[in-house]
Amino acid sequence: xxxxxxxxxxxxxxxxxxxxxxxxxxxxxxxxxxxxxxxxxxxxxxxxxxxxxxxxxxxxxxxxxxxxxxxxxxxxxxxxxxxxxxxxxxxxxxxxxxxxxxxxxxxxxxxxxxxxxxxxxxxxxxxxxxxxxxxxxxxxxxxxxxxxxxxxxxxxxxxxxxxxxxxxxxxxxxxxxxxxxxxxxxxxxxxxxxxxxxxxxxxxxxxxxxxxxxxxxxxxxxxxxxxxxxxxxxxxxxxxxxxxxxxxxxxxxxxxxxxxxxxxxxxxxxxxxxxxxxxxxxxxxxxxxxxxxxxxxxxxxxxxxxxxxxxxxxxxxxxxxxxxxxxxxxxxxxxxxxxxxxxxxxxxxxxxxxxxxxxxxxxxx
Amino acid sequence: xxxxxxxxxxxxxxxxxxxxxxxxxxxxxxxxxxxxxxxxxxxxxxxxxxxxxxxxxxxxxxxxxxxxxxxxxxxxxxxxxxxxxxxxxxxxxxxxxxxxxxxxxxxxxxxxxxxxxxxxxxxxxxxxxxxxxxxxxxxxxxxxxxxxxxxxxxxxxxxxxxxxxxxxxxxxxxxxxxxxxxxxxxxxxxxxxxxxxxxxxxxxxxxxxxxxxxxxxxxxxxxxxxxxxxxxxxxxxxxxxxxxxxxxxxxxxxxxxxxxxxxxxxxxxxxxxxxxxxxxxxxxxxxxxx
Ligand SMILES: Nc1ncnc2c1ncn2[C@@H]1O[C@H](COP(=O)(O)OP(=O)(O)OP(=O)(O)O)[C@@H](O)[C@H]1O
Ligand SMILES: [Mg+2]
Numbered sequence: 086x087x088x089x090x091x092x093x094x095x096x097x098x099x100x101x102x103x104x105x106x107x108x109x110x111x112x113x114x115x116x117x118x119x120x121x122x123x124x125x126x127x128x129x130x131x132x133x134x135x136x137x138x139x140x141x142x143x144x145x146x147x148x149x150x151x152x153x154x155x156x157x158x159x160x161x162x163x164x165x166x167x168x169x170x171x172x173x174x175x176x177x178x179x180x181x182x183x184x185x186x187x188x189x190x191x192x193x194x195x196x197x198x199x200x201x202x203x204x205x206x207x208x209x210x211x212x213x214x215x216x217x218x219x220x221x222x223x224x225x226x227x228x229x230x231x232x233x234x235x236x237x238x239x240x241x242x243x244x245x246x247x248x249x250x251x252x253x254x255x256x257x258x259x260x261x262x263x264x265x266x267x268x269x270x271x272x273x274x275x276x277x278x279x280x281x282x283x284x285x286x287x288x289x290x291x292x293x294x295x296x297x298x299x300x301x302x303x304x305x306x307x308x309x310x311x312x313x314x315x316x317x318x319x320x321x322x323x324x325x326x327x328x329x330x331x332x333x334x335x336x337x338x339x340x341x342x343x344x345x346x347x348x349x350x351x352x353x354x355x356x357x358x359x360x361x362x363x364x365x366x367x368x369x370x371x372x373x374x375x376x377x378x379x380x381x382x383x384x385x386x387x388x389x390x391x392x393x394x395x396x397x398x399x400x401x402x403x404x405x406x407x408x409x410x411x412x413x414x415x416x417x418x419x420x421x422x423x424x425x426x427x428x429x430x431x432x433x434x435x436x437x438x439x440x441x442x443x444x445x446x447x448x449x450x
Numbered sequence: 451x452x453x454x455x456x457x458x459x460x461x462x463x464x465x466x467x468x469x470x471x472x473x474x475x476x477x478x479x480x481x482x483x484x485x486x487x488x489x490x491x492x493x494x495x496x497x498x499x500x501x502x503x504x505x506x507x508x509x510x511x512x513x514x515x516x517x518x519x520x521x522x523x524x525x526x527x528x529x530x531x532x533x534x535x536x537x538x539x540x541x542x543x544x545x546x547x548x549x550x551x552x553x554x555x556x557x558x559x560x561x562x563x564x565x566x567x568x569x570x571x572x573x574x575x576x577x578x579x580x581x582x583x584x585x586x587x588x589x590x591x592x593x594x595x596x597x598x599x600x601x602x603x604x605x606x607x608x609x610x611x612x613x614x615x616x617x618x619x620x621x622x623x624x625x626x627x628x629x630x631x632x633x634x635x636x637x638x639x640x641x642x643x644x645x646x647x648x649x650x651x652x653x654x655x656x657x658x659x660x661x662x663x664x665x666x667x668x669x670x671x672x673x674x675x676x677x678x679x680x681x682x683x684x685x686x687x688x689x690x691x692x693x694x695x696x697x698x699x700x701x702x703x704x705x706x707x708x709x710x711x712x713x714x715x716x717x718x719x720x721x722x723x724x725x726x727x728x729x730x731x732x733x734x735x736x737x738x739x740x
Contacts, residue, residue, distance in 0.1 A: 138637050159643030171634030175656040184652070185642035236642070 087149040087239035088114045094144035106296040115270040119287030127296040128276040164233035165242040170225040172217040179213040185236045199235040223254045241273040314445040325369045332361040344407025349383030369438035372414035380431030390426045485713035503714035521695040525673045531613040536620020544628045561618045569682035601691040627661035667730040695719045
């Protein structure tokens with residue numbers, strides 16, 4: 086049983102740099118939480134504070150029913166996977182896996198059993214006699230995973246474990262980690278800057294920026310109801326389109342207008358935008374919620390195609406509307422279209438997001 | 451014969467090459483030549499005597515039973531002592547603490563002291579009548595010793611002086627080695643609950659191995675040639691009991707004025723260093739590849 090709880094966690098490096106700011110986070114027992122954010126936002130620092138590799142400046146970290154603020158890493162019953170594997174280079178894979186258990190003076194027979202089980206799960210049996218140098222990146226990372234599994238800890242911590250692997254291997258390892266978590270459910274914190282990894286792996290996703298938590302939620306929540314413009318732009322690929330538009334409301338109909346664009350919004354949105362009549366807002370539309378052709382009435386606009394990205398399964402279009410670049414995804418791959426074409430694009434009703442230009446918070450009714 | 455570029459390169463290396471020729475290659479040739487001739491400075495007949503000098507050196511009991519054992523013992527103990535002390539200090543300095551920079555600077559002092567100066571200092575410290583060591587011993591009611599005129603205490607003092615002089619060198623290089631090691635394996639080990647001793651034994655030492663071996667090779671070859679501190683501290687005495695190989699060659703060539711005999715000794719020493727050096731380099735290579 087190990088829930089993790091972070092309360093008002095802060096980290097200063099030196100007197101000037103405030104790397105982690107008032108982070109509050111409750112992670113349930115056996116939950117898999119993905120910590121995601123742009124480079125330098127404090128993800129690793131947060132994870133390393135949970136591991137005990139970094140002192141905390143203020144706040145509390147609780148693992149299970151203990152406050153672990155001042156416990157050294159070895160007493161926290163955690164295991165960690167590092168980006169560059171951090172294997173013991175001069176030991177065989179077997180000895181790497183056994184090292185942590187030997188520290189605890191576990192009997193060799195028990196060690197062998199534990200390694201057998203882990204090796205079976207991760208397909209490491211043929212590699213046990215090799216040195217890490219003789220393994221590929223993916224194999225090394227599997228050994229690193231194995232080293233954590235054999236210790237059977239309360240908490241798994243991952244710091245970008247897949248980012249040194251190529252795209253295909255990364256996808257494979259993602260599935261492997263997911264399978265592993267299903268087989269041995271253990272509280273896990275997974276740091277990544279790749280939002281796809283975060284969304285696919287996490288029961289919940291934590292989005293950080295500049296040392297602050299922006300939003301905590303299930304993948305569907307953070308995708309569907311982003312807590313601010315940053316989250317909206319960060320989650321989802323290709324990224325959400327943003328257009329600065331002006332709200333016009335005359336009696337019945339409410340529209341948002343920008344150069345080359347005039348969309349009428351639904352009732353719920355109109356209510357939310359009521360207070361912004363005549364003011365400008367930031368409108369967000371996900372590329373996958375735009376389509377070619379005339380859709381629902383009042384939601385279409387004209388655009389000029391600037392770049393056509395043929396992916397085989399679909400086409401990504403970069404278009405221009407007035408001064409704004411608009412990306413459209415999921416265009417059927419067979420569509421005949423070329424740079425310079427004029428196209429009609431329509432937004433799906435009810436899928437538009439609006440943000441206050443000053444606070445960048447969503448505008449809701 | 452040479453292109454413009456080659457001529458320019460030759461021109462650039464010429465001064466260095468000339469110096470090496472004049473002050474290294476030429477003396478070695480002259481010395482090698484002398485070692486085969488009857489070349490006593492007071493009576494330089496320079497007649498060819500073949501391997502006679504080599505035979506004399508190799509059948510000299512003083513060389514075989516005192517000088518050679520002394521030299522090897524000194525080399526091994528000095529290198530081992532400075533390595534252990536240097537490694538210990540490097541490990542201490544590798545973790546941040548208040549005043550670390552100051553300690554680091556103080557540790558460098560022995561490196562800046564000329565060996566002869568250090569040896570004179572130590573000689574006075576251990577002087578049997580005026581030395582501070584005996585004064586202190588007598589003050590606390592113990593008996594002072596004639597430190598430098600007993601074989602093993604003299605040898606020990608020579609060793610300690612050399613270790614003192616060379617420990618900072620090991621410390622510096624090993625500290626640089628330690629600081630270049632990747633952090634993550636150590637963090638992984640900390641999370642794995644590894645004791646300090648096991649971290650040292652299974653992580654630090656193996657990862658530092660190649661640096662250690664290179665240091666040992668360089669220092670061992672150098673220690674084999676040690677002259678100055680022994681000459682200053684004991685002059686090889688009492689008797690010839692602390693004589694090292696380089697003193698032996700020096701005494702024969704410049705005190706007994708037998709250049710032939712001294713050169714033969716020097717060349718024998720050179721060959722021994724060559725063999726040791728090649729063997730040690732093989733070892734480095736093997737370890738680097740392991
Ligand atoms: N030891 C340190 N001393 C000073 N500043 C540091 C230190 N470690 C990290 N930082 C700073 O703290 C901030 C957060 O670093 P952190 O490593 O947590 O980022 P991250 O979110 O993991 O980024 P990345 O995705 O690039 O790994 C960064 O701006 C970094 O420069
Ligand atoms: Mg990081």
